[in-house]
Amino acid sequence: MSPIKSFSEALSFLYARLPMFQRDGKAALHLKLDRIEALMEHLGNPHKKFKTIHVAGTNGKGSVSHSIASVLQEAGYVTGLYTSPHLRDFRERIRLNGSLLPEFNVVDFVNTHRAYIETHRLSFFELTVALAFEAFASENVDIAVIEVGMGGRLDATNVITPELSVITNIGYDHMEFLGDSLEKIAYEKAGIIKSSVPVVIGEYQSETFPVFSRVASERNAALISAWDQLEAKRLADEIDFDLKGAYQAFNRITALTALLKLGKLGWEITPKHIKRGLSNVVNNTGLKGRWQWLSANTVCDTAHNQAGLVQVMEQISALKFRQLHIVLGVVADKDLSLVLPLFIKEATYYFVKPDVPRGLDANVLATKALEYGLQGAVYESVSAGLLAAQSVASKEDLIFVGGSTFTVAEVV
Numbered sequence: 001m002s003p004i005k006s007f008s009e010a011l012s013f014l015y016a017r018l019p020m021f022q023r024d025g026k027a028a029l030h031l032k033l034d035r036i037e038a039l040m041e042h043l044g045n046p047h048k049k050f051k052t053i054h055v056a057g058t059n060g061k062g063s064v065s066h067s068i069a070s071v072l073q074e075a076g077y078v079t080g081l082y083t084s085p086h087l088r089d090f091r092e093r094i095r096l097n098g099s100l101l102p103e104f105n106v107v108d109f110v111n112t113h114r115a116y117i118e119t120h121r122l123s124f125f126e127l128t129v130a131l132a133f134e135a136f137a138s139e140n141v142d143i144a145v146i147e148v149g150m151g152g153r154l155d156a157t158n159v160i161t162p163e164l165s166v167i168t169n170i171g172y173d174h175m176e177f178l179g180d181s182l183e184k185i186a187y188e189k190a191g192i193i194k195s196s197v198p199v200v201i202g203e204y205q206s207e208t209f210p211v212f213s214r215v216a217s218e219r220n221a222a223l224i225s226a227w228d229q230l231e232a233k234r235l236a237d238e239i240d241f242d243l244k245g246a247y248q249a250f251n252r253i254t255a256l257t258a259l260l261k262l263g264k265l266g267w268e269i270t271p272k273h274i275k276r277g278l279s280n281v282v283n284n285t286g287l288k289g290r291w292q293w294l295s296a297n298t299v300c301d302t303a304h305n306q307a308g309l310v311q312v313m314e315q316i317s318a319l320k321f322r323q324l325h326i327v328l329g330v331v332a333d334k335d336l337s338l339v340l341p342l343f344i345k346e347a348t349y350y351f352v353k354p355d356v357p358r359g360l361d362a363n364v365l366a367t368k369a370l371e372y373g374l375q376g377a378v379y380e381s382v383s384a385g386l387l388a389a390q391s392v393a394s395k396e397d398l399i400f401v402g403g404s405t406f407t408v409a410e411v412v
Helices: 007-017 021-028 034-042 061-074 103-119 124-138 182-192 209-218 230-238 248-264 271-279 281-285 306-318 336-342 362-370 382-392 405-409
Strands: 051-056 079-082 094-096 143-147 164-167 199-201 223-225 292-295 298-300 324-328 348-351 376-378 398-402
Touching (some): 007 103, 007 124, 051 061, 051 182, 061 079, 061 143, 061 164, 061 248, 061 281, 079 124, 094 124, 103 124, 164 182, 164 248, 199 209, 209 223, 230 248, 248 271, 271 281, 306 336, 324 382, 336 362, 362 376, 382 398, 398 405
Parallel strands (some): 051 143, 051 164, 079 143, 164 199, 298 398, 348 376
Antiparallel strands (some): 079 094
């Protein structure tokens, strides 16, 4: 077979030949660790060649991962960062000291392991995890922050044994895979807790904390409750955190608690590193789509489940504006009965379909939204919906773009 020569060819190979959750939904998932473990063995176990921090949770795990990585970079450590999904560029998933993974790394990975890839039924996510781990090992990173894709116990990232585990919060999301109760979902997230590895729990929830406490006790893992950490709260009051969403308050304390614990574990992280890192998360790590202002009157956010949307709608309601315009697009497997009631009724809606196969038809969304008092028109694309809103909105109006990560990806 002739070698793949370009980055675009390598991406086409990955997207076209492999099942991907963004395209195929549940059919793409292999909720076992056997394939990723075999792949790690094939690659020479790169995940064992560097230190890691493992971050799980329903909401906030991306923000917390980027925040921790930013501080580690400020502390002088060569830092890897693996997150998902990406917004615009596939390489956003894999960063080295904040920089995108070079394109040639993707090409080389596909060419080197193409025969193995074609022989084994590997998922898109398993391959991106493997690509990240191989890149981090080859670049001799000091430490890598690894965000769980979904759940934890059976997530492909769960082959690592980290220095520290972090669980941000638990909400109702991906219930068809993780369970129909907070306790069941918490059990899946608790799967990242390893024997004798301390774990930070970001938020107290009466349904989930007993699950984390039990699993941590069974595995002799010290459990740190972020909400009880006075030093973290003191530092939070002193830092001009550059992630401005009101919901970032919990993420800020969670990240600070994790960083302070890393300091106690021997990592050289000073208050100065923490302040600089948490004030420059966006610049240091390229994080986008978290309460991000696109212009003076247009903001977007990737919140897409109940817990996240409640917080975003609350923040919108706290702002002063004349009229609200919402550009809304969601994925087809979203339970609309759980999320549409959360949206503000006193708004003009611009219904759109994110440009991914999983995107829900905008006409279907508009029809369902009308049942919940959300009125507006249908547009052929996210950009068309945003342009329509901008054409009628005054400077005193507010435009919000959201509903899905994939909707936001088209405007940032």
